[in-house]
Amino acid sequence: MSDLTRLSLTRLRDGLKKREFSSREVTTAYLDAIKAANSALNAYIEVTGEIALKMAAASDEKLAAGTGGPLEGVPLGIKDLFATKGVHTQAGSHILDGFLPGYESTVTANLWRDGAVMLGKLNMDEFAMGSSNETSFYGPVVNPWRASGSNKDLVPGGSSGGSAAAVAAWLCAGATATDTGGSIRQPAAFTATVGVKPTYGRCSRWGIVAFASSLDQAGPITRTVTDAALMLNSMAGFDPNDSTSTEIEVPDFAAAVDRGVRGLRIGVPKEYRLDGMPEEIEALWQEGLSWLKAEGAELHDISLPHTKYALPAYYIIAPAEASSNLARYDGVKYGLRVPGADITELYEKTRAKGFGHEVQRRVMIGTYVLSAGYYDAYYKRAQRIRTLIKRDFETVFADGIDAIVTPATPSAAFGIGEKDMAADPVKMYLNDIFTVTVNMAGLPGIAVPAGRDGAGLPLGLQIIGKPFDEETLFAVARVIERSQAMEFEPEKWWQS
Amino acid sequence: MSVDADTVRRIARLARIHLDEGDVDGLAVELNTILGFVEQLNEVDVTGVAPMTSVTPMVLRQRPDEVTAGGHAQAISANAPISEDNFFMVPKVVE
Numbered sequence: 001m002s003d004l005t006r007l008s009l010t011r012l013r014d015g016l017k018k019r020e021f022s023s024r025e026v027t028t029a030y031l032d033a034i035k036a037a038n039s040a041l042n043a044y045i046e047v048t049g050e051i052a053l054k055m056a057a058a059s060d061e062k063l064a065a066g067t068g069g070p071l072e073g074v075p076l077g078i079k080d081l082f083a084t085k086g087v088h089t090q091a092g093s094h095i096l097d098g099f100l101p102g103y104e105s106t107v108t109a110n111l112w113r114d115g116a117v118m119l120g121k122l123n124m125d126e127f128a129m130g131s132s133n134e135t136s137f138y139g140p141v142v143n144p145w146r147a148s149g150s151n152k153d154l155v156p157g158g159s160s161g162g163s164a165a166a167v168a169a170w171l172c173a174g175a176t177a178t179d180t181g182g183s184i185r186q187p188a189a190f191t192a193t194v195g196v197k198p199t200y201g202r203c204s205r206w207g208i209v210a211f212a213s214s215l216d217q218a219g220p221i222t223r224t225v226t227d228a229a230l231m232l233n234s235m236a237g238f239d240p241n242d243s244t245s246t247e248i249e250v251p252d253f254a255a256a257v258d259r260g261v262r263g264l265r266i267g268v269p270k271e272y273r274l275d276g277m278p279e280e281i282e283a284l285w286q287e288g289l290s291w292l293k294a295e296g297a298e299l300h301d302i303s304l305p306h307t308k309y310a311l312p313a314y315y316i317i318a319p320a321e322a323s324s325n326l327a328r329y330d331g332v333k334y335g336l337r338v339p340g341a342d343i344t345e346l347y348e349k350t351r352a353k354g355f356g357h358e359v360q361r362r363v364m365i366g367t368y369v370l371s372a373g374y375y376d377a378y379y380k381r382a383q384r385i386r387t388l389i390k391r392d393f394e395t396v397f398a399d400g401i402d403a404i405v406t407p408a409t410p411s412a413a414f415g416i417g418e419k420d421m422a423a424d425p426v427k428m429y430l431n432d433i434f435t436v437t438v439n440m441a442g443l444p445g446i447a448v449p450a451g452r453d454g455a456g457l458p459l460g461l462q463i464i465g466k467p468f469d470e471e472t473l474f475a476v477a478r479v480i481e482r483s484q485a486m487e488f489e490p491e492k493w494w495q496s
Numbered sequence: 497m498s499v500d501a502d503t504v505r506r507i508a509r510l511a512r513i514h515l516d517e518g519d520v521d522g523l524a525v526e527l528n529t530i531l532g533f534v535e536q537l538n539e540v541d542v543t544g545v546a547p548m549t550s551v552t553p554m555v556l557r558q559r560p561d562e563v564t565a566g567g568h569a570q571a572i573s574a575n576a577p578i579s580e581d582n583f584f585m586v587p588k589v590v591e
Contacts, residue, residue: 102571200551214551243556312534323511330512332584334575343587348514360513361523365530367511368499378534383547385540390548425526426533442551467552 004029005170009074009227012173016063016073023056023063023073026173027117030075034119034171040494043156043166045080045138046088047120055117062115071234072115077172079163080121081128082108082218083207091209092124092136092159095354096335105207106239107176107218114234119172123162126356127326128183128211131431133161134416135358143191143413144169144490147455151493154413154457157187157431163221164191168490174222174231178208180215181314182409182435185447188221189408189460192449192488194228194477195221197435199468200442201246203232204239212321213244215314215439225448225478229253232470248468256471257478262296264472267401271307272434274410281407281459284451288461289405291483292476302401304392309385310437315429316369316382317440322359323366329354361425390441393464403472406434408447408460434462444470448477449488458488498528 004026007015015021031049038044052075059073083089083101090096104112112118125135132155133141143156144165156165160177164187167175177184179197188195196219203218210216220231233253239245268289273282289299331337331350338353340346355363369378396404410433414421421428438445443464450461461480465473499507504524508515515523569582578585 099575102568102574201554240557240559244550244552244554246552246554247557306540309537309540312537315530315534316537327512331577332586333572335577337577340587343589344512345514346587347512348509351512352514355513360511361526361530363511363513364504364507364523365527368503368507368527368531371507371510380547381537381540381542382534383549384542384545385537386548386551387545388540388542390551424529426529429533440551 005033008224009173009222010224010230013071013074013230017068019063023059023117024053026073027052027056027075027119030119030172037169037171037494041142041144041165041169042139043123043141043162043169043171044077044120045123045162048087048118051087052117052119055112059115059117069113069115070230071111073117074115074173075117075119076111077119077122077163077166077175078108079160079176079178080124081178081209082176083209084108084118084121088121089209091128092126092138093354093359094137094336094356095329095351099334101207103207106204106241107208107235110237111176111234116234122166122175125159125161126359127209127322128159128178128180129322129358129362130158131182131186131428132421133158135356137356140416141165142416144494145191145413145457146491146493147457150455153416155190155416157190157413159183160187160221164188164193164195167191167193167221167223169494174220174227176218176235177221178216178218179439180211180318181439182432184219184221185435185445185460185462186409186431188447190413190458192458193221193223194225194449195219195447196228196232196470196473197438197445198232198236198470199444201244202236202444202468202470204237204242204245206239206241210325212318213325214321215318225474225481226254226257228446229257229474246468251471253470253474257474259475260295261292261476261479264297264402264476265400266292266297266299266476267302267396267404268299269302269304269307269404269406271304272406274433277410278453280453281410284459285407285461288450288480292405292479295479300401302396302404304396304437306385306388306392307437310389310440311429311433313382313385313389314436314440315365316378317386319362319366320370320379321366323363323370326359326363386440389437393441393443397466402466403476404464405476406462406464408434408462410434412453412455412457412459438464443467444473446473446477448480450480450484452486498531499524
């Protein structure tokens with residue numbers, strides 16, 4: 001039999017339904033692939049082989065009885081940020097050492113309800129704070145992609161670096177991920193995978209370790225646009241346990257994938273043309289737009305004047321929310337505890353040892369911008385600017401624009417341990433310059449592979465949509481996906 | 497605005513993160529880099545602009561004031577590093 005791990009999620013699902021192969025066979029193939037690859041890639045921090053085989057057996061019974069769910073028997077990887085009952089859930093952090101949730105996140109529960117199989121927990125930047133997966137307590141994830149003729153290790157992007165690497169290296173059929181400022185779309189762009197950040201409120205945040213609650217959204221990373229639509233269909237839905245979950249019908253996303261772009265009005269924002277942006281990114285953008293035009297979309301130059309302020313405003317709002325959300329990690333209720341002479345010392349020593357450097361830095365920035373005397377100058381001003389950023393988008397959508405197309409990232413994947421990124425935190429933050437506006441405005445965004453740079457590394461385009469109009473994103477992304485006649489398969493150098 | 501060593505120590509104290517004295521100056525540089533980056537927000541005229549409170553136009557749902565969960569003391573304390581009879585144990589806080 002051909003390698004089952006190479007099949008798309010959609011093809012896998014159909015083959016399982018027709019009983020061409022069993023979930024046990026597929027699951028075993030994935031577990032073997034993980035065993036052979038993980039020491040090189042470090043994508044999984046916990047492999048749940050026993051659980052996977054048990055879930056696969058249950059799926060095979062349902063498939064035999066013809067009662068399988070929409071994802072019956074399909075093996076998935078789960079980002080370590082999602083609470084999985086009785087299974088490793090540490091948000092890539094030391095401070096949650098040994099934590100085993102007594103409950104299941106709504107998103108993963110939805111996936112299991114629909115028949116999916118859990119392969120394990122995926123590596124990530126600590127508390128989802130990072131753009132390279134280098135802040136994980138479990139060490140960096142290595143991108144399956146390398147520049148042609150080079151054996152230098154590259155980052156897979158972050159924070160969902162384990163999710164993106166595992167999908168790109170055929171170590172799961174699809175993966176859950178989360179996106180606070182670009183953490184789904186940037187790693188998807190770095191690994192030639194498809195990443196969807198749904199509209200804020202589309203997926204429940206219940207049971208997902210909180211980073212910045214007004215920005216966090218869960219979404220899928222997959223190998224094709226249709227795969228992403230299928231997976232989001234299962235992940236999404238109203239949940240009374242999340243007070244910001246929106247009570248709105250979940251459409252059949254997969255049905256929207258092939259509806260084309262004829263007559264769609266595509267906005268091209270001039271503010272996304274940055275000084276010093278590589279020529280290749282500009283060329284990729286123009287090419288993507290030409291594909292859409294060739295299929296009947298109308299292109300319109302638009303302006304989103306507050307774009308440049310989104311990233312600095314984000315670096316006030318996200319750390320502020322994080323400093324509040326992460327207050328709960330104190331060595332008392334769960335995880336790591338470092339003894340102290342009194343309770344304050346217990347807190348301080350536990351948090352110093354348990355949080356990595358980037359997390360400490362962000363908690364401190366957040367604490368500072370919320371502290372007495374600085375709240376108005378920093379936090380309140382950033383929230384006013386957030387209003388303006390959202391208004392920019394509302395204005396162009398009100399003018400008749402259906403979707404906006406931009407580059408996903410300002411560069412291709414970079415090296416692990418790159419010195420100028422390590423020396424200057426802002427350099428690393430600039431990775432999210434094209435993606436962060438979407439979180440600030442609560443909009444849906446998708447990253448889709450669209451080309452390769454001169455070194456053969458993948459590059460992605462981003463499509464931004466109206467609130468709760470993920471369907472148009474899937475339709476536009478699909479046209480880009482089938483217009484680029486390019487193989488997006490990394491060389492399999494990691495197999496031991 | 498920029499932070500000095502004393503401010504770094506004060507923020508760390510507020511954030512309940514122990515700082516080694518040797519890390520203070522380095523952290524001050526890093527925090528100032530970030531604060532320098534966000535400084536550009538002062539260019540924007542925000543007169544009359546309301547701060548965002550919710551990214552989606554929604555009214556928070558209300559539910560009947562009923563007890564819907566509880567009695568999970570054991571499950572809640574199950575992950576505590578130190579607990580006794582489902583109580584979290586901490587150093588003495590009241591003399």
